[in-house]
Amino acid sequence: MKMKQNIRNHADTQETISPFLESMKNKPDGLLVPDGYFESLNSNIVDRINKEQNLSYSQNKIPSPGKPVVWAPIMVTAIAALLFIFFIPAKNEATSIINDDWTEIYLAYDASYAEEALIAESSLIDNEINNSESFAESLLLNTNYTPTDDEIADYLETQEIDTDILTND
């Protein structure tokens, strides 16, 4: 604090500058301007003011891209397009779902279960049912076909019927 005050006091008494600087003060400093520069400066400034005023007037008429009335609808459209692309599920035409009860039950319980596995399984089950029905039918209706004892025993076993009935005892 004291040093600052001393400097200021010293500065007060040292207002005079060296003779060199004193002599340079009154000489031209070498900075030149083009001919007629100051005569035309005023009109150049007024031209710029008029241009800027016209520009700001036209900007008020046309909404600038920075204004909400311009970018808000663009944003909404972009967001809607992104939602449409990413969130509406794509329909896969390669496999068709068999809408039987069995498949629906499986889908209800576990949506990640592969559709192909369901289809295959469903068709396997159908085949088994068909096979067992046809076998039963053939037994009943096909008088030309005579099943063997082993075939009869197998059938009874699958139907969980006691094979003892085959015996006459």
Add this chain to the structure above:
Amino acid sequence: MPEYTDIELIELFRDADKKHFAYNLLVRKYQEKIYFFIRRMVIDHEDSNDVVQNVFIKVWSNLDSFREDSKFYTWLYRIAVNESLSFMKSRNLRSYLSLSSPEAIKMKTLNADSFYNGDEIQKRLREAIIRLPKKQQLVFNMKYYDDLSYDEISVILGTSVGALKASYHFAVKKIENSVLSD
């Protein structure tokens, strides 16, 4: 043509019919002083031309709201200081890309400027001033070239008179040492 005081010109400016007339007179009264004040900071003529036009455009936009709690020309100088510093700040940002110091760029500009015809001593003086810190440059230029009082400079820069005296004193010492020792 009668000579108008600044206060009279400001009153005329606020009259819609005489606005342009008053403005033209104000520009013609201060254009040289403000131009050379800016030129001593900015160095290049074309850059100085841009900055001085920006200053007077700001005067046009803001003179209606000028509160007259300071003199008109101290207000005008304050605008010129701000515009010059803004310009130099933007130029300094560009100088980072060129890896040269702002002072070196200014000296290069001065040597290449077709609107400069200073001799060797004047160049050395100009170089010594350019090497001063910006605020010292401002104080030195306003005191040495424009003969403003410390009170006026204090209003323009918002710095105490004592600090300004110290700043000018150091600036003078640095310049004299630099020019006279080389």
